[in-house]
Amino acid sequence: MQQICRNPWCKQPFEVTDSDLRFYEQISPIFNGKRELIPPPRLCPECRMQRRQAFRNEHCLHRRKCDLCQKITISSFASDVPFPVYCTDCWWSDRWDPLQYGREFDFTRPFFAQFEELQHRVPQAAALQLNNENCEFNLLLAFSKNAYLCPGSYFVEDCYYLRKSQYCKDCANSNVLNRCELVAESTNCDGCFGAHHLVNCRQCSSSNYLRDCSGVKDCFMCSGIHNRQYCFKNEQLTKEAYEEMLRFHQPVSPKDLLAEFAAFDVTVPKRAQIQLNCEGSTGAYLANCRNAIHCSDCFNVEDSKYLFECEGIKDSMDLTSHDKDIELCYEMSSGGEKSYLTRFCYCTICSPRSAYMSSCFYQSDSFGCDGLHARGQYRVLNTQYSKEEYERLVPKIIERMKHDGEYGEFYPVEKSPYAYNESVAQDFFPLTQQGVEKRGWRWRDEKDEMPKVSKVIPASKLPDSIDEVPDDIVNWAIECEATRRPFRIIKQELDFYRKMKLPIPHFHPDERQRTIMALKNPRTIWKRPCMKCGKQMETTYALDRPEIVYCEACYLKEVY
Numbered sequence: 001m002q003q004i005c006r007n008p009w010c011k012q013p014f015e016v017t018d019s020d021l022r023f024y025e026q027i028s029p030i031f032n033g034k035r036e037l038i039p040p041p042r043l044c045p046e047c048r049m050q051r052r053q054a055f056r057n058e059h060c061l062h063r064r065k066c067d068l069c070q071k072i073t074i075s076s077f078a079s080d081v082p083f084p085v086y087c088t089d090c091w092w093s094d095r096w097d098p099l100q101y102g103r104e105f106d107f108t109r110p111f112f113a114q115f116e117e118l119q120h121r122v123p124q125a126a127a128l129q130l131n132n133e134n135c136e137f138n139l140l141l142a143f144s145k146n147a148y149l150c151p152g153s154y155f156v157e158d159c160y161y162l163r164k165s166q167y168c169k170d171c172a173n174s175n176v177l178n179r180c181e182l183v184a185e186s187t188n189c190d191g192c193f194g195a196h197h198l199v200n201c202r203q204c205s206s207s208n209y210l211r212d213c214s215g216v217k218d219c220f221m222c223s224g225i226h227n228r229q230y231c232f233k234n235e236q237l238t239k240e241a242y243e244e245m246l247r248f249h250q251p252v253s254p255k256d257l258l259a260e261f262a263a264f265d266v267t268v269p270k271r272a273q274i275q276l277n278c279e280g281s282t283g284a285y286l287a288n289c290r291n292a293i294h295c296s297d298c299f300n301v302e303d304s305k306y307l308f309e310c311e312g313i314k315d316s317m318d319l320t321s322h323d324k325d326i327e328l329c330y331e332m333s334s335g336g337e338k339s340y341l342t343r344f345c346y347c348t349i350c351s352p353r354s355a356y357m358s359s360c361f362y363q364s365d366s367f368g369c370d371g372l373h374a375r376g377q378y379r380v381l382n383t384q385y386s387k388e389e390y391e392r393l394v395p396k397i398i399e400r401m402k403h404d405g406e407y408g409e410f411y412p413v414e415k416s417p418y419a420y421n422e423s424v425a426q427d428f429f430p431l432t433q434q435g436v437e438k439r440g441w442r443w444r445d446e447k448d449e450m451p452k453v454s455k456v457i458p459a460s461k462l463p464d465s466i467d468e469v470p471d472d473i474v475n476w477a478i479e480c481e482a483t484r485r486p487f488r489i490i491k492q493e494l495d496f497y498r499k500m501k502l503p504i505p506h507f508h509p510d511e512r513q514r515t516i517m518a519l520k521n522p523r524t525i526w527k528r529p530c531m532k533c534g535k536q537m538e539t540t541y542a543l544d545r546p547e548i549v550y551c552e553a554c555y556l557k558e559v560y
Contacts, residue, residue, distance in 0.1 A: 005044035009439065014044040020305070023317060024408075027328050027341055029353065031395045038330070038343070039408040045294065045306045045318070046429075052320045052333035053425035054413040054441070055346045058139055058151035058163065059510060060422040066090055067123065075126035076139050078444070081417065084123040091125040091373075098122055098371045102383035105368075105397055110404045115356065115368050116415050118381055122371040124417065125359060128347060140334060140347075148490060149509060152309075152321055152334075160493045161509050164297075164309055164321065172496050173505065175516045176285070176297055176309070184500055187516050188285045188297065196502060197258070199519050200274055200285065209261040212274070220246065221261045223268040224559055233264050253464060254503060269548045271555040272530070272539035274521065284521045284540040296523045308523070312336075331410045344410050356411075367394050419444035427517070448485050453477040456486070459506035466497050469504055480508035530554055 001016040024038045041048060057076045064079045065072060066087035073087035086096070101121045106114060129135065130142040138147055142154040150156055152164040159168055165177040174180075175187040183189060186198040193205040202214040209220060215227040220242075222231050230242040237245065249257065274284045281292040287299040295307040302314045309321045316329040322336040330343045340352040348357040354366045363372050365387075366379040378390040385393060401407035413420070419442040420426055421433070433443045450456070454472070459481040463469055474494060477486040485508040497504060505512055521540035528543050529536055530551035537551040550558060 001040065003040065003042070003044075005047055006042040007044075007047050010044060010047050012044045012046075016040045020317070023315075024330075027330050027343060029341075029355070029394075031391045034395065036395055036398045036407075039402075041318075042405075042409060048318055048331070048410065049306070049308060049320060050425050050429045051410050051413050052318070052331070052346075053428060054416045054420060054423045055411065055418070056140075056321065056334045056424045057418045057422050058424050059149070059513070060418070060444075061127075061137065061139070064126070066126065068095060073126045074136050076128075076422075077124060077126065077417065081124075083120045083417075085126050086123045087126050088129050091123065091371075094374075096123060098369075098373070099379075099382055099384060101371075102379075103381050104383060105381055105393065107396065107400055111356070111368065111397060111401045111406050112404075112412060112415055114381065115358075115370070115411075118368075119358065119370050119417065122382065124371065128359065146492065148492070154323075158492065158496075160490070160496065161512065163513060170496060170499075172493065173509075173512050173516065175513065178299075182500065184496075184502055185516065187519055190287070196500060197261070202276065209257060211265050211268075212270070218242065220249070221257075221264055223265045224270070226559065234268065266546050267548070269532075269550045269555060269558050270541060272537045272541070272549055272551055274540070282525060282538060284523065294525070310336075333410075346411070358411075365390065367397065413439075413441050416442075418442075427514070450486050451477050451488060453488070462504050462506065464503060466501060466503055469494070469497075473504065478504070478506075480511055481506040482511050483508055485510070532558070 003014050003016055005012045005014060028035050028038045062075050062078045063072055064075045067084040068086045068090040071087060075085055077085050127139050129138060132141055133145040135141055135144050135147045137149055139151045141147060141150055144155060145157045147156050148160045150159050150162040153162055153166060155167045156162060156165060157169045160172040162171050163175045167179045168177050169181045171177055171180055171183045173185050174183060177183060178190045180189055180192045182194045183192050184196040188200045189198050191203045192198060192201055195204055195207050197209045198204060199211040201210050204210060204213055204216040207216050207219040210216060211223045213222055213225050216225060217229045219228060219231040221233050225231060225234055230237045230239055232245050275281060276287040278286050278289045281289045283295040285297045286292055286295060289298060289301040291303045292298060292301040293305040295301060297309045298307050300312050301307060301310060304313050305317045307313060307319045310319050312324045313319060313326045315327055318331045319329060320333045322332055324337040326336050326339045328341045329339050332342060332345050334347045335349050338350045342351055343355040345357040348360045351357055351360055351363040354363055356368045358370045360369055361373045362375040363369060363379060364377040366377060368381050369379050378385045378387050380393055398407050420436045421443055436443045453476055455476045457476055458479045473489055474491050477488055479486055487508045489504060525538050526542050527536060527538055531548050532550050532554040535551050539549055541547055541549045
């Protein structure tokens with residue numbers, strides 16, 4: 001079935017396959033013996049992902065009062081939002097009851113309008129966190145200790161500016177790391193130690209400036225090598241020659257080192273799709289996946305489609321930033337863990353057979369609720385019902401949603417509690433303020449406040465060597481070399497750079513994250529011929545890219 005995206009600024013054709021239709025039928029809820037069929041999506045996969053990401057804020061933090069205890073807290077919401085905001089301790093406490101905000105469904109009005117009104121009454125969590133220690137300055141963080149600005153991560157310790165990572169210690173300025181320690185300026189790495197400037201590497205240690213490497217130790221500026229030691233630009237050296245090469249490169253600036261590595265890296269053949277231990281899958285940065293179609297940045301995924309930054313998923317579609325024991329779920333953003341037949345939810349965990357939920361935990365068989373975090377079931381718009389009442393009411397609500405064209409769609413972008421440029425949608429689908437407002441979405445115009453410091457210094461004036469950086473740099477403000485936005489260095493971060501022998505960053509943390517993300521291939525799939533055998537292949541390298549791109553068979557012959 002061919003569809004045209006309903007967004008007037010898109011109108012791209014996309015396909016809904018027979019297997020997609022079977023999936024929508026399989027996950028459709030059954031009430032009183034009747035299946036309420038979920039219709040095919042109206043938006044293309046890219047617009048659906050953009051819509052989900054518009055509800056996720058990772059890096060826009062504000063200081064504001066908790067509306068319950070009145071203490072100053074760090075919040076993902078500014079002070080002018082139209083709903084109460086509670087600090088983390090108050091939100092998780094029993095000092096308030098989310099059910100007291102419950103309401104009956106009004107069948108004369110659309111569901112999304114009523115759900116938005118509910119959200120504007122129910123207190124929102126300033127920063128959704130779970131079981132952390134000394135992690136105040138974080139959003140969407142769990143089971144971590146001494147972490148600073150590490151959104152979307154869990155089980156991390158002593159980490160700084162680390163995004164969407166897990167089981168890491170002493171890491172900084174990186175994106176999508178797994179089980180790494182003492183790693184910096186890297187992305188999509190697993191099991192690496194004592195290294196920096198790595199892209200898509202596995203089990204690498206004591207090495208810097210690597211791409212697509214595994215089992216590498218004591219190597220520098222290498223690409224696509226495996227189980228090697230003492231290599232420079234893929235050339236085998238003796239230990240003595242390798243150490244001499246490092247001494248030669250020691251005074252070179254990081255900017256020049258990156259340029260030198262990029263010039264070398266482009267000469268090394270690349271595999272069409274960056275995958276590890278995958279079968280029947282399409283997309284980039286996949287590991288241990290089977291039949292993962294049009295997915296990226298995922299591992300341990302099976303029989304799923306249109307996933308982004310997910311782990312531990314089976315038989316699901318259209319999930320963004322979801323993790324752990326997920327099965328038969330659809331159109332979900334920023335949540336996970338033991339979700340089964342959960343649909344159209346944001347930041348909802350352990351809530352099987354529920355739909356249209358936001359920031360809910362342990363709520364089975366519920367519909368259209370917000371902020372529920374004590375175990376329960378059979379709830380609609382935060383109102384408690386019996387099982388019989390619930391199964392009579394929800395089909396009637398679905399019928400009204402079908403009439404309004406709402407059923408089967410995720411929340412509209414304009415219903416997001418965040419302005420578009422506060423959300424990660426701006427990171428992956430950047431728009432100008434004019435473009436955002438033209439679509440009827442919100443934009444927040446904010447300027448950075450200059451912190452109260454003893455000194456302001458342009459990044460270009462920073463010492464090249466970390467050994468020359470004084471202790472009181474933690475009392476300075478640094479002007480970003482690219483944007484001139486001010487930023488500070490915290491003491492723990494300074495200690496990390498000294499331990500790793502890394503210079504002080506010249507860029508604002510947001511700019512660092514953009515640079516790291518730009519090192520990865522886009523999620524788009526292109527068709528092009530293999531540059532060795534000429535066979536047609538699907539790849540994340542566009543035709544105009546300068547790299548040498550091989551099909552999987554040719555790449556494996558070349559590398560191994």
